[in-house]
Structures are given as structure tokens and as C-alpha cells.
Amino acid sequence: MLQRLALFLIAALLSWPAQAVSVAFINPGRSSEAFWLAASNAMAQASQSLGIRLEVLYAEREHLRGLELVKALVARPPAERPDYLLFSNDYGTAPEMLRLVDGSGIRVLLVFSSIHGADQRQVGRPREKYPFWLGSLEPDAEEAGYLTAKSLIEKGRQARLQGADGLLHLLALAGDRSTPSSAARNSGLQRALAEAPDVVLDQLVYANWNLDKAAEKTRWLIRRHPEARLLWSGSDQIAFGAMKAWRERGGTPGRDGLFSGVNTSTQAMEAIQRGELSALAGGHFLAGAWGLVMVHDHARGRDFSEEGLDLVRPMFTLFNPERARYFVQRFGGAQLPLDFRQYSKALNPRVQRYQFDVAVLLR
Structure with a gap:
């Protein structure tokens, strides 16, 4: 009797769900x-x-x-x-x-x-x-920066967007100065640039992951560097801000200027399907x-x-x-x-x- 009761209690305990973590x-x-x-x-x-x-x-x-x-x-x-x-x-x-x-x-x-x-x-x-x-x-955030930069550069070569000096000119809009993943994406960009002697990084700025800040900084970047046709971005929102400034100048993203981004937002997925984003990494x-x-x-x-x-x-x-x-x-x-x-x-x-x-x- 006691043995059967013990077995019953053990079975009951085993059947109860463990407390959720x-x-x-x-x-x-x-x-x-x-x-x-x-x-x-x-x-x-x-x-x-x-x-x-x-x-x-x-x-x-x-x-x-x-x-x-x-x-x-x-x-x-x-x-x-x-x-x-x-x-x-x-x-x-x-x-x-x-x-x-x-x-x-x-x-x-x-x-x-x-x-x-x-x-x-x-x-x-x-x-x-x-x-x-x-x-x-x-x-591996460096991988994101490298993959998007390498793809963006290759698309720029295919589109023949070189400046008067025969080189591709690139602008970079990074995330922020302190987050490790932002720094790692920048390192990936630099690795891709080291493999591309035909590409010049005209300037790198920080947009603080913000669309409006990216648009503001892109406006004066493209005035300062008129030959730049490649715009690498640390995120999709930064890329959309850069595109906004490019359109204000009368440009068409995906044609006379190529853009990259990082993330898997629906907006980014739609942009790459329309050809407005030329390089996108996510996951x-x-x-x-x-x-x-x-x-x-x-x-x-x-x-x-x-x-x-x-x-x-x-x-x-x-x-x-x-x-x-x-x-x-x-x-x-x-x-x-x-x-x-x-x-x-x-x-x-x-x-x-x-x-x-x-x-x-x-x-």
C-alpha cells in the first residue's frame, strides 16, 4: 500500500509542469x-x-x-x-x-x-x-558591414558610377560612436574598402541610427562631395534618411546613386525589391x-x-x-x-x- 502510494506521488510529481523560467x-x-x-x-x-x-x-x-x-x-x-x-x-x-x-x-x-x-x-x-x-x-556585425559594402561596391562598378578621376566615391553614414556593433560594422566597411583600390571613402559621419539625422547629414555631404555615388549605411533607417536627401536633390536611388542598409524591416525588403536599395543584409x-x-x-x-x-x-x-x-x-x-x-x-x-x-x- 505504501509502495503504491509512493509510486503514485512520484508519478504525480513528474506529471506536474516545471515552473516556467x-x-x-x-x-x-x-x-x-x-x-x-x-x-x-x-x-x-x-x-x-x-x-x-x-x-x-x-x-x-x-x-x-x-x-x-x-x-x-x-x-x-x-x-x-x-x-x-x-x-x-x-x-x-x-x-x-x-x-x-x-x-x-x-x-x-x-x-x-x-x-x-x-x-x-x-x-x-x-x-x-x-x-x-x-x-x-x-x-558578427563586422560581417554585415563587409557584406553590404562589398556588394555596394560591385554594383557601383557594374553601373559605371566612377567619378572624373576614374574612381568610385563612397560616403558612409554609421550608427553611433560607442555601441560595439556600430564599430564592428564600420570595421567591415573598412575591410571591404581595403580590398577595393578603385574606391575612395570621401567621408564617414555618425547618424545616431536616426532617419532625420541621416537626411540632415547627407544633405551637406553630397554638397561637399559631389562625385560620391555610393552611400553605405549602418542601418536601414539611416539608408532611408540618406535616400530622402538624395531625392530632394533630384536624384533617383538605385540609378544615379546606390544605397546599402542593414535590417529586415518590411520597408527595407520592399526597397530592395524596387531596386532603391542596392545592398541589404539582415538576420x-x-x-x-x-x-x-x-x-x-x-x-x-x-x-x-x-x-x-x-x-x-x-x-x-x-x-x-x-x-x-x-x-x-x-x-x-x-x-x-x-x-x-x-x-x-x-x-x-x-x-x-x-x-x-x-x-x-x-x-
């Missing part, structure tokens, strides 16, 4: 911003399929607001704090965020952008000074969703440390009109009807290495 994400973007909305939507899809309770908090591109959001999470009663916290190092805020989380019992994974350079020397590597800082997952909006896969596995005893603590993965692919049409048809811009369980090591013992690549989804 709770995760908060400090979204550094605006709640109306296409890229960061797509990132949150992808994370919502991943959390739903993985059984994670997800809370998304927007910093609205105000770095002080991001710090206040972390303070508020830590100030909650222990039972109401999330098990894991995901945030990025936009505007170099991650070191201070780690300091704020210290002692709270919350475990941290950096996604989208991590800590580098002097800041890394200050805080150390994951699991050193801050043991609760589990690691980071970054898209990194999934970094937060992939981070949730890692958190899910960590909570179930499958530590991603076997692949490293600072993971930098290729997440970008170049889009042509055909691939853009397929992407929009399948994903509707940001809606991803995907079962993220198939990417989990904890749920699929055959998965030995995470495959965090948008090309996998496009297949």
Missing part, C-alpha cells in the same frame, strides 16, 4: 522602431515555444532609462525578480548594468552587443568578477530569440559554456529581390511561426552546436 529583456530601442519590434516579436515566439515567461521593457533609446529599468527590476521583492535578464551594451551601458544587478540573484546574458576594449578590462570576462554574468551572444534581429534558447538550456542543466562564453556568430545574409520576397511571404516581416524547440540542445541531444543563422530559417 522567467526572463526580462531590456530592449534598448524604441517601442515604435521596426528593428527592435522585430527583435521583441521573435523573442515572444521563442518564449512561447520554449515555455519561458518573457517580459520586455523598452529603454526608448535613452541610456539612462535603461539603467532605471534595471534598478527597478533589482528593487522588486526576490520572488518577483526574473530568473534571467538579457540586455545589450548599447551606448556602453552594460558595465553599469552589471554593477546594478550584482547581488540580486538574477543571472545575465548579454545579447546583440557585448563588452569590449577598456570596458572589458574593467569588468573582466563573463563569470569572473561577476559570476552571475553567464556570457554573451553577438551577431541579427533573431539574436534575442537565440539567447532565449541558450537561457532555456542553461536552466535545464545544459550550459552553453561548452561552446564558449563570448559567442560571436554569423547571423547575417545578403538579400536580393527574390530572397526578400520569400522572406516577407514566409515571415511577414517580423512574424515568425517557428518552433524554437528544434534548436535546443536540452530538448534535442543530437544538436551539438547551436545553428544561429537566418539562412537556416530561409531554407
